[in-house]
Every structure is written in C-alpha cells, then in structure tokens.
Amino acid sequence: MSFEDSRFPVPVREDMTAALRRSWADIGRPGTWWTGPERVAIAALARAERIQRNEPPWNRDHEESLTPLPAKAIEAARKIGADPTHLDRDWAEATITELGDAPYVELASVVVTTVAADAFCEAIGIEHETLPEPEAGEPTRERPDNMGDIGAWVPVQVIDWQRANVARALSLVPEGVRTFFRMVAAMYSGTATDFNEMVWDHRPMARPQVELLAARVSALNQCFY
Amino acid sequence: MLLRASSQAAGQEVDLSAAVEDATDGGVEDGVVLTAFAEAVVRATDDLDTARARALETLGPAKFVEAAATVGIFNGLVRVADSTGIPGDPQMLESTADVRGPLGFNRWTGATASGVAEAPA
Numbered sequence: 001m002s003f004e005d006s007r008f009p010v011p012v013r014e015d016m017t018a019a020l021r022r023s024w025a026d027i028g029r030p031g032t033w034w035t036g037p038e039r040v041a042i043a044a045l046a047r048a049e050r051i052q053r054n055e056p057p058w059n060r061d062h063e064e065s066l067t068p069l070p071a072k073a074i075e076a077a078r079k080i081g082a083d084p085t086h087l088d089r090d091w092a093e094a095t096i097t098e099l100g101d102a103p104y105v106e107l108a109s110v111v112v113t114t115v116a117a118d119a120f121c122e123a124i125g126i127e128h129e130t131l132p133e134p135e136a137g138e139p140t141r142e143r144p145d146n147m148g149d150i151g152a153w154v155p156v157q158v159i160d161w162q163r164a165n166v167a168r169a170l171s172l173v174p175e176g177v178r179t180f181f182r183m184v185a186a187m188y189s190g191t192a193t194d195f196n197e198m199v200w201d202h203r204p205m206a207r208p209q210v211e212l213l214a215a216r217v218s219a220l221n222q223c224f225y
Numbered sequence: 226m227l228l229r230a231s232s233q234a235a236g237q238e239v240d241l242s243a244a245v246e247d248a249t250d251g252g253v254e255d256g257v258v259l260t261a262f263a264e265a266v267v268r269a270t271d272d273l274d275t276a277r278a279r280a281l282e283t284l285g286p287a288k289f290v291e292a293a294a295t296v297g298i299f300n301g302l303v304r305v306a307d308s309t310g311i312p313g314d315p316q317m318l319e320s321t322a323d324v325r326g327p328l329g330f331n332r333w334t335g336a337t338a339s340g341v342a343e344a345p346a
Binding site: 009010011012013016053054080081084085087089092105108111112113115116117118119120121122123124125150151152153154156164165166168169170180183184186187188198199200203204205206207208209210211212213214215216217218220221223 | 253255259266267281284289292295297305310
C-alpha cells in the first residue's frame with residue numbers, strides 16, 4: 001500500500017491518505033489515451049526532472065530513456081513537471097499538434113498528480129512514494145461531449161459551468177479530473193460547500209493561513225491563477 | 226483573490242504583499258513561518274529541514290499537516306493552470322484589479338497564459 005501511515009512523522013488525516021492512495025494507484029492504471037506503463041513513465045520523467053529544478057534545463061542529467069513515449073511527450077512531462085513558468089501557448093500548440101489535445105491533457109493530469117504528491121512528501125519530510133506498478137490494459141480512448149473553446153489552450157467543458165475555470169481545465173479527460181481533484185478536495189478545498197465558505201471550520205488552519213500558503217506557492221511559480 | 230476575501234470574512238485586513246515578499250506575515254497568523262515553509266519546499270532550499278521543523282513547532286502537528294498538504298496540492302494546481310492556459314475567472318480578475326500591477330502579477334509568465342496581463346486594471 002502506498003502512503004502508509006507509519007511513514008509520516010505526524011498523524012495525517014485518513015481522508016487525505018485515502019485520496020493519495022487512490023490517486024497514486026490511478027497513475028499505474030490504463031488511462032484514456034495512455035497505457036499504464038506509459039503513465040508511470042510520464043510520472044517518472046516529471047519526478048526526475050523536478051528533482052533537478054534548481055538546475056537550468058540544459059544542465060540536468062537525463063538518463064537514456066527506455067520508455068515507449070514519443071519525444072514530445074517526454075519533453076512535455078519534463079517541462080510541466082519542472083519548468084511551469086516556461087510554458088506558453090506556442091509551445092503548447094506545437095506539443096498538442098503532435099500528441100493530440102486529449103493525450104496532452106491526460107499527460108498533464110499525470111504530471112500534476114505526481115508533482116502534488118511529491119511536493120507533499122517533501123513538505124512533510126518523507127521520501128517520495130515509490131511509483132506504482134503499471135497495470136496491463138488498453139486506454140479507453142473515450143472523448144467526452146460538450147467540450148468547447150473558452151480561450152484555454154485545450155477544449156474544456158462548456159455546458160452549465162458554475163465553478164472556477166481551473167476545475168474544468170482537465171475536463172477533456174474526466175478520469176484525469178477525478179484522479180487529481182480527489183486530492184485537491186482532501187488536501188485543500190473540501191466539498192464545494194466548504195470551498196465557497198470564506199471562514200473554514202472543517203480544517204485545523206484558518207482559511208487566510210491556507211490562502212496565504214496558496215498565494216505564496218502560486219507566486220513562486222509565477223502563476224496568477 | 227481568496228486570501229483577501231477570506232481575511233475580510235474573518236474581520237481582518239490582509240497585506241497582499243505577503244504573497245510575494247519575504248519576511249512579511251501580511252497580518253496572517255504565523256504568516257512568516259508559513260511563507261518561509263512554502264518557499265523552502267518550492268525552491269528546494271538548503272534550509273528546508275529548518276523551515277519544516279519551525280513550521281511543525283509553531284503550528285503543531287495538525288496544522289502542519291494542513292500546511293504541507295496545501296503546499297503540495299498547489300504545486301499541482303499551478304501546473305494545471307499553466308499547462309492548459311486556462312483563463313482567469315472574471316470575478317477573480319475584477320477583485321484583483323487594484324493589486325495586480327503594484328504587486329507585479331501582470332509581469333508573470335502565468336499572467337500572460339491566463340489572460341490576466343491583458344485584463345482591465
């Protein structure tokens with residue numbers, strides 16, 4: 001089992017470890033556009049690159065990749081994982097042209113899940129979790145309906161959307177949304193009702209403390225959103 | 226910006242520069258400890274162990290876990306926004322019009338990706 005309670009130096013809420021375990025296992029499963037081995041390879045590339053984030057990209061060690069991933073996917077996993085401030089529309093469009101929009105979104109969902117879990121481990125003071133064993137099986141290749149253009153680099157859900165845009169950023173791959181936003185709910189936002197309340201009593205920290213952390217992490221990554 | 230909204234809801238006036246400046250608590254309890262902890266994790270600085278120990282000592286175990294979780298998940302959330310170029314929400318853009326320029330947000334690379342830099346001030 002991943003994220004064993006005994007690994008943590010202090011007690012971690014059960015709903016948080018449960019979400020981490022489920023999402024971590026998801027990485028190893030066949031996805032919508034990538035196989036289990038491909039998804040684990042994406043996670044490994046993102047992790048290896050992010051570990052070297054204080055080195056400039058041209059100065060990082062890249063082990064000879066034995067993954068079946070196309071070169072553009074390898075580049076994307078590394079770049080999103082370690083250099084989010086270097087992402088721009090031109091790069092994304094070139095990458096999406098080569099990979100396809102939905103495979104790109106799924107790749108991003110695997111990277112962000114990996115990075116969030118790794119950063120949590122670093123913050124709480126434990127080694128990164130061992131990557132999951134990849135499972136056999138084929139991707140479902142199911143593309144959802146009701147996708148449209150709201151000015152993002154990828155299509156997103158456009159019907160009856162009432163929540164923050166970031167929550168639909170990965171909606172071209174619903175499985176990716178479930179995997180990552182399960183962790184978001186457990187580690188930050190709680191339920192939709194909790195999130196809309198400006199005074200929190202469902203978390204030990206006051207909401208301004210949580211939002212100051214969020215703002216600082218966003219600022220350090222030069223992400224206004 | 227939810228930092229401002231949540232502080233106002235709690236009857237506090239927050240200094241938003243705490244999001245971008247070192248050694249400023251912004252009027253948030255334990256703000257200096259929190260931001261130092263976040264920065265040490267994001268930048269993988271040499272004093273991460275010290276920042277983590279200080280956070281645990283100051284906050285106590287339960288709040289420390291929440292802080293670690295928030296830092297962790299926002300390292301993912303910023304990449305969701307930055308890798309998809311998702312536009313900023315109109316309400317967010319409106320509520321931050323007065324601070325984006327002074328605090329330098331409009332110059333960030335992510336501000337271009339999310340359309341923030343072009344939004345009316």
